Amino acid sequence: MENALTPPLDLPARVLPMAAMPAGGEAVTLAGVIRHFGAVHAVDGVDLRVARGELFGLIGHNGAGKSTLFKLMLGLIAPGAGEIRIDGTLVSGAEFRSVRRKIGYLPENVVLYDNLTGLETLYFFADLKSVPRRDCAAVLERVGLAQAARRRVREYSKGMRQRLGFAQALLGRPQLLFLDEPTNGLDPEAIREFYAILRELKAQGVTMILTSHILAEIQERVDRLAIMAQGKILELGTVQALREKMDLPLWFEVKLAHADFSAVREALGNLPICAIEARDDHVAVQCRRESKMAVIAALAALGGRVLDLNVREPSLEDVFFGFGD
């Protein structure tokens, strides 16, 4: 792996996308979009609106329809029915070519040209996007590939290829980014730097739609997300709203001075507890959200016998599997 993504704060302004889209309004609108492949309902009646400047997550099992939805939004395939607009322009219309100049796309399995160097790869994409070639070096530096700019892509690791793919998506100051499994192959440090770039872009008003299988990775980062299954959007909202909607129970992890399991059971008395389990060095208590404060008060009454207390909210993974079930 090459050096980690470095955040050069003194980049030329033109290299990174700026908040060119007006505040408010919708960057992406899908209305009744259907796409079937024979008997497979890849996308089945999807309605979706993504606001300008929003960081939107799309999650679902393999085959849920996320990549097909991406292809539809990018105009790579036509919908069987319904309408897709990007920045107010119909994806199927002739005017969509000019909108494409504002779009960056990182596919799930990015395939670049092995015989080109990193810099030549960006030159090629810059030419097709009508972006000045002089911008390429700065973008490569931004994704941490400056040292490898003149090396052939065939010598790149998977993570470096992913970063080069991200670099081509960033070319031309896109106002809308489609990122399909963008952290594939990145090491933890590179993932952190990747999201740091996304934060910068978000601050500049760039709209981003991303998919990921690593739910823990996106749950604290996206503004809203949609859960897809069998070509449909099952649920849509902020992570917190989805948690509340699912009304999943919370877990308390109580570490006691003398592993006094019965003391906890006694303290919680008649409170509506879902479950109580003795674990290695603590007691785990599960309860509904509305009982949260009552449980805390009851545990506080144990005084010095409680060494530590952690409250674990349901994760996005819990929410995802909850909806899946």
Add this chain to the structure above:
Amino acid sequence: MNVEPHQIATIAAKEFWDRLRNRWVLAVALVFTAFALVIAYFGAAQQGVIGFQSIDVTIASLVSLAIYLIPLIALILGFDAIVGERERGSLDLLLSLPITRLELLLGKYCGLAAALAFSTIAGFGLVGVLLAVKLDTSALFHYAGFMVSALLLGLSFLSLAVMVSVFAPDRTRASGLALALWFFFVLVFDLLLLGALVLTGGQYGGEIFPWLMLLNPADVFRVLNIFSLDQVRTLYGLATVFPEGLAAPWKLGLIMCAWIVAPLALAAWRFKR
């Protein structure tokens, strides 16, 4: 539809430089040079003579070679132009950019055509330069005509290859289809015509055979060259049934151009769907 030439040029330049960089152009040019030199100097060895004899015999021998070699090289060059990108997964990324499918297709074709043209002109041109001291203006003109027709032959089979690359669902089937086309046009087509001619005892449809030959770019190439060489015209069987009025070089040249345009147009139509 609005076609942006710089998008075509960008794709074409990449294709061309890829072939130049991986030495494809050099290798093919050397193959053409080597074969042309051997044929020019040893073509008459069967008659017990070594060395350059006449331009007519040399071109006739070169035609026999080129008719097998050039279509094969062109088909190998172009069969995965689109299907290869699709199979590797890079097609979606390309098409997400501000480039139309037509521009991508034309860019691919132009880049590959430039590589093929460069190899053909360099390979045969080098031999032409070496032979120049022994050729008069008329002979040089014939040799130049052979080079141009060889180029058209290559471009027409490249067009067929690109068409195959659009229609085929994967690279394996594309390569199979490309080979099948080569067999059909280069080996089978003339046999079918000759067989039909023999079966009918030459009594029926004799007048349509020349027209049927136009359905094969390899035959058009052969006729184009053989009809311009008085010495060898009589040596060729099927070509001699060709009416002289239809054999005007400009007409045959136009037909070769049609063989370039038609498969490409079909490919563009399919690729847009």
